[in-house]
Each structure stands twice: as C-alpha cells, then as structure tokens.
Amino acid sequence: MSHKKHPIIIGIAGGSGSGKTTIAHELYDQFKNDRIRIITEDSYYKDHPEMTQEERDQINFDHPDAFDTNLLISQLQDLTSGKAVEMPIYDFPTHLRKHETVHVEPADIIILEGILVLAIPELRDLMAIKIYVDTDDDIRLIRRQRRDMAERGYSFDYIIDQYMATVKPSYHQFVEPSKRYADIIVPEGGGNQVALDMLTTKVRDILRRNDLEEQKEE
Template structure:
C-alpha cells in the first residue's frame, strides 16, 4: 500500500497590494494538472459581530492581532492531513466575517497567501517554500487605491488616510521584517517571470510527474 505524501505548502507574502495574488495565480497556472489550491489569510480576519460598524472601520486590519491565526493553523493542519475544511468567508462590505463558510478540499499543493503569514512561527514551520513579494511603497499605494475604489466602493481620501495611519506603518513594523524568513524574494511587484518559473520548476521537481487531476480554488 502506497502512503500518500504530505501536501506541499508554499507561503506567499508581502505588503498589501504587492502582487501576492498575481504571484499565487501565476504559480497555479504553471502547475495546472497538479492537485493545487490557494488559501488566503484574509479569510481569517477575526469575527467582529460584537462591534459596531464604526468600531469595525477603526480596526487596524494590518496588525497581527486582526487575524484568527489559531483557526488558520488548525484548518491548515486539517488540510495537511487531507481533511476537508469549512473555510471562513470575510465580507468587506460590512467589515466582518460572513455567517457563510466555503468548503475547501485538500490538495497536494497549498498556496498560502497573506501579509502576515510569516509572522507566526507556527505557520512558518508548516511551509516548505516561503516567498516574499517585494514592491515599493508608492506602487502598492496606487494599486490599493485602484482596487479599493473599484472593488470595495471606498473613497480615495479614506484609502489614503488608512494607508498613512495603519497600512504603511504596520508594513514596516510587522510585514517587511518577515522578509528574513523568505527562501525566495520576488522583486518588481510579482511581475518577475523568471523567479516564478524557477519556483514552479522547484515545486514540480518535488511533486514528480505522477500527479492527479487538479483541484483549484481561489
């Protein structure tokens, strides 16, 4: 009887709007045909049902305390044991965790994406490959404005205020220091095709060529 290999976990981190999602999806596309999924740390913001909307809007979402890392560690461990999880869903329109959950099946490769995934040693220890997407502050701000005005219906003034008060300071205090834990640093905001190709090749060498049908979630 053949024992199933432990899933591979690729951690992809960097500042807000650094290009983490671009890198994650690029890896996924290069590994089509393999059993692979994406798990986002943003899904694991803490439940804030006990707070008013005004209190939620004042919450510092770039601080480690904003995330339910205990639940993320638990569910990631379940996926490593090839158990299906009910992943939380975060609703940005109400700044709170939704009452709904999303079923996520276990896969042979898990891409864990988020700004603070390397901050928690429990998560770091579960990763096989750790990637830091390195992008200049001004580029990240421009991307954040473009994203939040279109996708989240926010005003430019509110985005800039939040960026200056919490996003940028938290990046330099908590996110950027985790760069020292990375195995691979990808510059130029996730557009470095050479680095992504090399990373995908490394994962393929670990997986071998006998992978099963792909399972994709993002």
C-alpha cells in the same frame, strides 16, 4: 491520489499591493488541477459582530491581532492531513464574516498568501517554502487604492486615511521585517517572470516526487 502523502505549504508574503496574490494565481494557473489550492490570509480576519460599523472601521487590519490565526493554523493542519475544510468568507465593506464558507479539498500543494504569513512563527513552521514579494512603496499604494475602490467599495479618503494610520506603520513594523525569513525574495512583484518560472519548476518537482512515491507504494 497522493494528497495524504507529502502535501506541502508554500507561503507567499509581502506588503498590500505587492503582487503576492498575482504570483499565487499565476502559479496556480500553471497547473489548473486538483493538486494545488490557494488559501488567503485575508479570509481569516476575526469576526466582530459585537462592534458597530464605525468601531470595525477603526480596526488595524494590518496587525497580527486582526487575524484568527488559530483557525487558519487548524485548517492548514487539516488540509495537510488530508481533510477538507470550510474556509471562511470575509466581507470587506461591512468588516464581518459571511455565513457562507468555501469548501476546500486537500491537495499536494497549498499556497498560503497574505501580508503577515511570514511574520507569525506558528505559520512559518508549517511552510516548506517561504517567499517574500518585494515591491516599491508607491507602486503598492497605487495598486491598493485601485483594488480597494473597485473591489471593496472603499472611498479614496478612507483608503488614504487607513494607509497613513495603520497600513504604512504596520508594514514597517511587521511585514517588511518578515522578509528575513524568506527562502526566496521576489523583486518587482507579480511581473517577475524569472521568479515565476523558478517556482513553477519547483512545484513540478514536488508533484513528480509525490507521483513516484505513490507508485512505489502501489
């Protein structure tokens, strides 16, 4: 296996509902083997069991301080060093970290996707490829509403209140400005087949390079 040779991290950022998760999974589906992993920034929200549910509901989840970035960086470094990690699981209805974890084995390609992965310098420094998914604000809001009601059990009023109070301001303060750090900007979200084809080709090149280097060492 070449997992310990030259694993790389591909960062995929963009606003909530931009399509970054779709791109990450479509890229993963092109290979469907043990050589590529997806790490989601959402899994690394800080755990606040000392707070009440009402207090946790008021957290700005679109601010860099909401994330346990130190743990995320540590686990990414472990993965690129050939070590397995236990990725946390975040429960969105309660805003608490679950006791269970997800066991993640190292791989040649680590896809890191999340709203702020390009906004944090320490994360950017770990990335070989930086991608920003650029999607119209109205489309992102509609997608977020559908997802949060269907998957996270949020009410319509809570979603809109949260969007106006924290999501929209934080997008303009933290997320959108991080676009300038991207190597590739993908318009039209997850529906951009040209961008997906380009990324797939790049990943294949990386895997091919790792295979060649492994053969040279045998």
